[in-house]
Amino acid sequence: MIQVIKNDITKISVDAIVNAANSSLMGGGGVDGAIHRAGGNAILEDCRKIIARQGSCKTGEAVITTAGKLPANYVIHTVGPVWNGGNKNEKEKLADCYKNSLKLAVENNCKSVAFPSISTGVYRFPKDVAAQIAVKTVSEFLSKHNEIEKVIFVCFDDENEILINKELNKI
Template sequence: MIEVIKSDITKISVDAIVNAANSSLMGGGGVDGAIHRAGGNTILDECKIILAKQGSCKTGQAVITTAGNLPAKFVIHTVGPIWNGGSNNESEKLADCYKNSLQLAVENNCKSVAFPSISTGVYRFPKEEAAHIAVKTVSDFLSKHSGIEKVIFVCFDDENETLINKEIGRI
């Protein structure tokens, strides 16, 4: 039910991929920029509609769009926390990213979801702690909700892949 691969998330064929977005939802660097580039203008146009209705997307929240030119059906955009030493509820906000993304997946009848390592790049969240939060939160959610058959952690680098695999081995 949970697996890890080292790959490019924009190439994964699942019902929904999760985008580690910024609060403006306008694309940026890292996985966010890659998803917007590969998915095309449809994703950006839908993000603009969401922003017109609700302003920004706050840390820990998630919103959903279609996937444009990507092999997935949907993109779930979630805003991860910026690491500031751990005293600003960063761990809880990161867990919220995973929970809220999975809840949107369930609500949209997604059977398969692919996650990147949220907040571990330019947002500087410690990778080991982020891996623990990601795997525990996903595992806990799946144990309480039916519908999602597969969650894939798509790692861009060896370090995140190793850390996620280590956490999966603990569940």
């Protein structure tokens, strides 16, 4: 039900790819920029409509768009927290990213979801803590929701892959 791979998330064929977005949803660096570049203009157009409706996507929230040219049906954009030492509810906000993304996946009949390591790049979230939160939150959600058949943690680097596998081995 949960697997870990080291790969490029834009190449994964699933119902929904999760994007570690910024609050403007207009693309950026890292995973966000890669998803926007690979998916093409359709994703950006959907994001513009969402921003016109609600202004921004707040930390911990998630929204869904088309996947454009990606080998997925949807992109779920979630805004991860910037790490500020752990005293500003960063852990809870990161867990919300995973929960809210999975809720959107269920609402849109997605059976398979691919996650990047949210907030572990330029947002400086400690990778070990982020891996614990990701695995715990996803496994708890899946224990209560059997609509999703497969979650893939798609790691860009060896360190995240090792840390997520370590957490998965604990459950």
